[in-house]
Amino acid sequence: MFKRTLIFSTLLFLSFSSCSTIDPKESEIDAQALKAYQEVRAKSKISTHAEWTAMLNRVAPRIAKASGENFKWEWMLIESPEVNAWCMPGGKMAVYTGIMPVLKNEAALAATLGHEVAHATKRHGKQRYSRAMKGNIAGLVIGGAAAVGGQLLCKTETCRLLAGLGGAAGGFAVAFFDRKFSRSDETQADEYGQTYMAQAGYDPAEAIKLWERMGAASGGKAPPEFMSTHPSDTTRRKNLSTWLPRARSVYEKAPQQYGLGESIQ
Ligand SMILES: [Zn+2]
Structure with missing residues (x-):
């Protein structure tokens, strides 16, 4: 039981720490x-x-x-x-x-x-890009999906061009080329x-x-x-x-x- 709790809390810790690595670098x-x-x-x-x-x-x-x-x-x-x-x-x-x-x-x-x-x-879009790049860890499978189903996921031609990159680069490409900035970002x-x-x-x-x-x-x-x-x-x-x-x-x-x-x- 102790062991299981330990594993559980380790997993919990890992999932939280991977969330915290989402902050943009x-x-x-x-x-x-x-x-x-x-x-x-x-x-x-x-x-x-x-x-x-x-x-x-x-x-x-x-x-x-x-x-x-x-x-x-x-x-x-x-x-x-x-x-x-x-x-x-x-x-x-x-x-x-x-x-x-x-x-x-x-x-x-x-x-x-x-x-x-x-x-x-x-x-x-910094937060968004870094989330997309770490998509696999965060459970936002943008990166993986870009490699596999990019053709469906992409809305722009350039995104489709880059979808095959997969991984972090693919995630970034999808997040950048199909991006929508917030209204306040646009105004700025x-x-x-x-x-x-x-x-x-x-x-x-x-x-x-x-x-x-x-x-x-x-x-x-x-x-x-x-x-x-x-x-x-x-x-x-x-x-x-x-x-x-x-x-x-x-x-x-x-x-x-x-x-x-x-x-x-
Ligand atoms: Zn703009």
């Missing part, structure tokens, strides 16, 4: 993000569009610098009709060519990257994103117009990163207008002012 999350990024890079067609690539090569480092974060930044332009962009934990960014015509200009690309980078700098990403673009030298008023275009382009069906928990277009535009005077003063003090930058053809 940034280096671990970044390592999985890097793995997923490299996998996406290997499996995707990298765009050869010279102007767009040059534009991304200009804007991405400016936004990275404006964020003040010391990540190991990397970015790529993926050839795909998807209206999408993301920044993984640790500063790995991707822009899909499908979003470029909606952006219309360089400032809107800065607004989009600003928003995505803010999700990474504010560590949104909008706020910081607008500041980042202003600090990077782009007219922050363009963020408001971008969301008008994004709403119109999606025809009510939101593109991947901008799924349902996002604030409504109206709320988002109202918020961005409220923050505009402050963003404008950041813009005026920025080392360079590019206005809207180049237009996207």
Whole structure:
């Protein structure tokens, strides 16, 4: 009986201690993000569009610098009709060519990257990623399920691309690519994103117009990163207008002012 109690309490202890190991370890999350990024890079067609690539090569480092974060930044332009962009934990960014015509200009690309980078700098989803990575222990079988049934589990193309990774990397991939941030995370990403673009030298008023275009382009069906928990277009535009005077003063003090930058053809 004693023995059984001992085993029981050991198991209980183990299950509790494995729960406590769920607290996010940034280096671990970044390592999985890097793995997923490299996998996406290997499996995707990298765009050869010279102007767009040059534009991304200009804007991405400016936004990275404006964020003040010391990540190991990397970015790529993926050839795909998807209206999408993301920044993984640790500063790995991707822009899909499908979003470029909606952006219309360089400032809107800065607004989009600003928003995505803010999700990474504010560590949104950290808890969720680390739970997914330790899915097997916690009984949240996201990691395992990603390997076995990823095709069914995934909602986005990129998630399906990575589902085969399995284990921690697969868990991370599912949690990242099919992620939904909370409404408050989205609002924070909008706020910081607008500041980042202003600090990077782009007219922050363009963020408001971008969301008008994004709403119109999606025809009510939101593109991947901008799924349902996002604030409504109206709320988002109202918020961005409220923050505009402050963003404008950041813009005026920025080392360079590019206005809207180049237009996207
Ligand atoms: Zn977002």
